[in-house]
Amino acid sequence: MSEQAPNADRRFLYVVVCAAGIAADVSKLITAAQERDWEVGVIATPAAMGGFFDTEAVQAQTGRPIRSAWRRPGDPRPFPPPDAVVVAPATFNTVNKWAAGMADTLAVATLCEASGLGVPVAVLPCVADALAAHPAYRESLARLRGMGVRFGEPYAGQPAQDGARPEFAWERALDLLDGRQ
Numbered sequence: 001m002s003e004q005a006p007n008a009d010r011r012f013l014y015v016v017v018c019a020a021g022i023a024a025d026v027s028k029l030i031t032a033a034q035e036r037d038w039e040v041g042v043i044a045t046p047a048a049m050g051g052f053f054d055t056e057a058v059q060a061q062t063g064r065p066i067r068s069a070w071r072r073p074g075d076p077r078p079f080p081p082p083d084a085v086v087v088a089p090a091t092f093n094t095v096n097k098w099a100a101g102m103a104d105t106l107a108v109a110t111l112c113e114a115s116g117l118g119v120p121v122a123v124l125p126c127v128a129d130a131l132a133a134h135p136a137y138r139e140s141l142a143r144l145r146g147m148g149v150r151f152g153e154p155y156a157g158q159p160a161q162d163g164a165r166p167e168f169a170w171e172r173a174l175d176l177l178d179g180r181q
């Protein structure tokens with residue numbers, strides 16, 4: 001795993017991590033982003049901080065603390081403003097709260113603000129088919145797309161007949177930011 005010293009000259013990417021099992025591999029996204037010359041700061045949902053990925057390894061990889069709670073009034077902003085935001089993996093819960101404007105975690109509040117700031121946002125959902133069939137989820141996707149948010153292909157994480165799980169297309173998020181459809 002690569003480790004990167006903070007560099008103020010690089011474009012700054014917020015990687016928002018939600019509490020889905022595939023989050024255990026988020027270091028793959030961070031490595032790919034750093035290889036494309038992004039400086040990365042991770043914002044995780046409180047649920048994601050509960051054992052879904054190796055927080056110490058990610059802090060070492062990004063050279064920055066993971067953010068999950070709001071800073072205290074008067075404290076400096078831990079990250080510079082974002083040039084872009086990736087949400088990967090994005091859960092059913094976070095997508096629906098974001099679309100509804102329920103900013104009850106730092107992660108969702110950051111997403112709610114990003115579109116208003118004109119910052120590009122790319123999302124890789126990891127949502128089981130049974131949940132993705134819920135009408136609220138379909139409406140959330142439509143609403144967020146209408147705000148200019150870019151989505152990767154649906155990923156349910158369900159194993160195929162041979163038991164193997166399909167690859168999660170981490171780099172797709174970076175392609176979406178580059179405007180690749």
Ligand SMILES: Cc1cc2nc3c(=O)[nH]c(=O)nc-3n(C[C@H](O)[C@H](O)[C@H](O)COP(=O)(O)O)c2cc1C
Pocket residue numbers: 017018019020021022045046047048090091092093094095105126127128157
């Ligand atoms: C082991 C495990 C794996 C999970 N995987 C997913 C998943 O892939 N997608 C999803 O939407 N929720 C998944 N969940 C449920 C979420 O963790 C739960 O809805 C949580 O409230 C999401 O919080 P967040 O959106 O704030 O991260 C999983 C839960 C557990 C315990």
